[in-house]
Amino acid sequence: MVSYIDASEAPLKNTGQVRLYGPEDFEGMMRAGQLTAACLDELADIVKPGTTTQEIDDFVYQYGMDHNAIPATLNYRGYTKSSCTSINHVVCHGIPNDKALREGDIVNIDVTFILDGWHGDSSRMYPVGQLKRAAERLIDVTYESLMRGIEAAKPGNTTGDIGAAIQTFVEAERCSVVRDFCGHGLGLLFHDTPNILHYGRPGEGVELKPGMIFTIEPMVNLGRPHVKVLSDGWTAVTRDRSLSAQFEHSIGITPEGCQIFTTSPKGIHKPGLQTD
Ligand code: MF3
Ligand code: CO
Ligand code: CO
Numbered sequence: 001m002v003s004y005i006d007a008s009e010a011p012l013k014n015t016g017q018v019r020l021y022g023p024e025d026f027e028g029m030m031r032a033g034q035l036t037a038a039c040l041d042e043l044a045d046i047v048k049p050g051t052t053t054q055e056i057d058d059f060v061y062q063y064g065m066d067h068n069a070i071p072a073t074l075n076y077r078g079y080t081k082s083s084c085t086s087i088n089h090v091v092c093h094g095i096p097n098d099k100a101l102r103e104g105d106i107v108n109i110d111v112t113f114i115l116d117g118w119h120g121d122s123s124r125m126y127p128v129g130q131l132k133r134a135a136e137r138l139i140d141v142t143y144e145s146l147m148r149g150i151e152a153a154k155p156g157n158t159t160g161d162i163g164a165a166i167q168t169f170v171e172a173e174r175c176s177v178v179r180d181f182c183g184h185g186l187g188l189l190f191h192d193t194p195n196i197l198h199y200g201r202p203g204e205g206v207e208l209k210p211g212m213i214f215t216i217e218p219m220v221n222l223g224r225p226h227v228k229v230l231s232d233g234w235t236a237v238t239r240d241r242s243l244s245a246q247f248e249h250s251i252g253i254t255p256e257g258c259q260i261f262t263t264s265p266k267g268i269h270k271p272g273l274q275t276d
Contacts, residue, residue, distance in 0.1 A: 002194065002206045007187065014192050020211030021187055025118075026252050026259065029187065029213060032069070032120035033250050033261025036113045039063045040124050041264055044271040047126040049103045053085035057096035060111055072112035072119055072190045079234065084110040084123075091178055091219050091227050091236040091244040103129035106139060108246045112190065119186045121215050122262035123248040127272045134222060135243055136273060141173045142220040142245040143270055149198070149216045150249065153208060154257040159196055160204030166218050167199040178219035178244070180227050181236070186250060187213045210255045217248030 007019040021029075039060060046059055061082040064071050071082035079095075086094035086108040087101070094108075101107060110123035125139045145166045152165040170177050183196030194206045198218040223242025230237060238244050250261045268274065 004209060012188060014189060016193055018193050018206060018212060019187060020209060021213055028116055028118040029252060029261045032113055032115040032118035034265060035067055035069055035115055036111050036120035036122045037262045038265050039111055040122060041266045041268055043109055044268050047107060047128060049129050050100050052098050052100050053096035054098050056085055056109060057081050057083050064113055069113035069115045072114050088243055089238045089241045091238060092181055092246060093234040093236050095232060095234055101128045104131060106135050106245060110248060117188050119190050120262055121186055121248060121250045123246055124271060125245050125247060138222050138243055138245045139273060141170060141175050142218060143247050145170050145218045145220060146216055146247040146249065149218065150251060150258060153251055153253060155208055155210055155253060155255060157208050158203055158205045159194055160200040161202050162216060163197040163200030164202045170220050176221045176225035178221060178225050178227055181219060183215040183217045185214045208253050210253050212253040215248055215250050217246060219244055219246045
């Protein structure tokens with residue numbers, strides 16, 4: 001059985017308990033989340049054929065420096081970049097490098113800024129030029145699955161309700177949910193209790209209570225769900241080399257439902273693709 005602890009009384013490490021944060025903490029998360037989201041907004045104009053993922057990473061680093069924020073991934077468990085850039089069949093944790101993006105690629109950019117101790121963790125998919133219909137559909141399905149997960153994130157529901165909402169939708173669209181990576185508690189820590197699985201059954205898992213803060217970040221494949229990690233120790237790819245997409249928001253549970261900390265200030269939640 002999971003136990004809950006007042007975040008202001010908990011030590012600054014993952015104790016296996018679920019932290020419950022207060023209103024001022026939510027304000028800190030909102031500032032960090034909005035900074036991350038504003039940076040993701042800026043990237044919409046930078047991603048195009050010819051841009052390298054290292055140029056994207058340099059922009060993220062400089063954006064953080066200019067706003068008194070530190071990229072949480074920098075020197076995190078040996079990772080040395082300010083972002084993750086995951087192209088096409090890369091599921092997550094792609095490492096920025098000097099290869100140029102090409103017309104038709106899809107790239108996930110995942111940024112976490114630490115601002116005054118608070119972690120704002122979010123990612124979006126960016127199209128590189130014109131996409132094939134299958135790629136565009138995968139992005140739409142993945143975004144919609146995240147939003148369905150967020151709709152299930154409210155007091156009284158469980159983490160399993162979130163996973164079930166995502167999995168049911170994704171599989172009805174004949175895509176698959178990656179099992180090897182999950183969302184996570186965050187706040188004053190980057191990766192905290194509980195894990196947020198993107199699959200599961202209603203009513204399973206941890207009960208959601210006001211004050212909980214965590215990410216939802218489904219990875220969805222056009223083919224089978226299985227992944228492998230390359231020899232660099234980070235880059236996760238689909239085993240069948242099918243396309244993969246991901247969106248991520250950081251949210252907090254409120255008495256009424258939830259608050260999204262990482263909504264796009266410019267309203268470009270699906271850069272280059274929105275029709276709504
Ligand atoms: N931002 C990723 C997440 O959503 C974590 C990246 S850890 C790294 O949790 F080391 F790979 F950058
Ligand atoms: Co995350
Ligand atoms: Co992230």
